[in-house]
């Protein structure tokens with residue numbers, strides 16, 4: 001007897017369960033905003049797509065199986081997921097967050113801090129002593145993300161979640177799992193109350209939709225989150241839900257190749273004498289911590305060349321890597337964070353946070369790794385970083 005609950009994750013991502021009267025082998029798209037009632041006394045499960053849609057439900061239930069949690073809500077972007085969660089904060093409440101967060105997260109939390117009345121402390125979450133000094137019995141929410149990017153700093157989720165809950169049992173520990181995906185990290189099992197992800201990245205994997213997901217095991221939180229989603233209308237659209245279901249089927253296959261390519265590329269770059277940041281490299285300062293909470297290393301890495309002009313030259317010379325923000329797509333991407341994703345952060349603040357201006361970020365795709373290395377090698381040669 002097979003037992004669907006015991007299937008391995010690699011199987012679960014492919015096996016989408018759905019009900020459809022015509023026995024379509026893949027879930028159909030319910031591209032409809034309204035659903036008819038039989039009569040005034042018998043309203044069906046669905047009435048209006050803002051409140052619920054069968055394609056979105058199929059996606060949410062599929063994700064809940066992959067994550068191994070009670071409830072998942074699919075919404076229209078990663079930032080929208082954060083906004084929905086942030087609406088649980090009451091004016092003036094104390095919030096603790098990292099100082100090396102995703103730029104959009106930083107922007108929204110800063111907005112809340114100045115306009116919405118939340119009182120946000122941004123700290124280096126890799127410093128546990130500082131974390132313990134900052135989290136108090138009045139801390140309502142802690143926002144975490146690991147590994148951060150592009151600095152690839154690892155945050156100890158379990159220790160911070162345990163500490164926050166010991167200070168305030170009602171504190172909400174919220175974890176952004178975009179970089180690792182449910183296949184490599186299980187934040188809810190490590191103590192997070194809410195896990196959210198930008199599904200725009202690995203979950204979808206093809207850079208063709210924006211989406212976000214929010215996961216929790218708490219019935220109460222699930223209800224409060226749904227209230228916000230339904231009130232503001234941020235549920236994921238049917239067509240985008242359908243595309244995300246399609247993308248998810250190859251998640252484990254894509255990640256497997258992306259991670260093996262990333263490790264080879266990181267090792268090769270290191271062999272060229274460059275300072276490389278990737279949690280899969282044994283000399284990453286938090287290698288042990290990362291592997292105590294994750295099953296893999298993801299496919300985002302960064303390296304320094306020692307000089308901004310050299311980095312710009314490398315980026316100008318590569319042919320295979322697209323120069324773009326974001327990550328998680330099947331094709332490889334390259335960027336200069338200080339001029340792109342992190343340009344909005346004051347250069348002084350970047351310097352304070354030891355953010356190298358010459359840092360190049362690479363998000364590794366599924367191409368043949370020999371081509372990825374050759375292309376980068378040519379660019380490094382033209383930029384004078386390597387000689388042969």
Ligand SMILES: *Cc1c(COP(=O)(O)O)cnc(C)c1O
Pocket residue numbers: 077078079080102104105145176178179197198199200201210211212
């Ligand atoms: C992209 C990203 C987000 C925001 O998600 P969107 O889908 O772009 O709104 C949040 N957190 C991390 C870590 C991200 O990389």
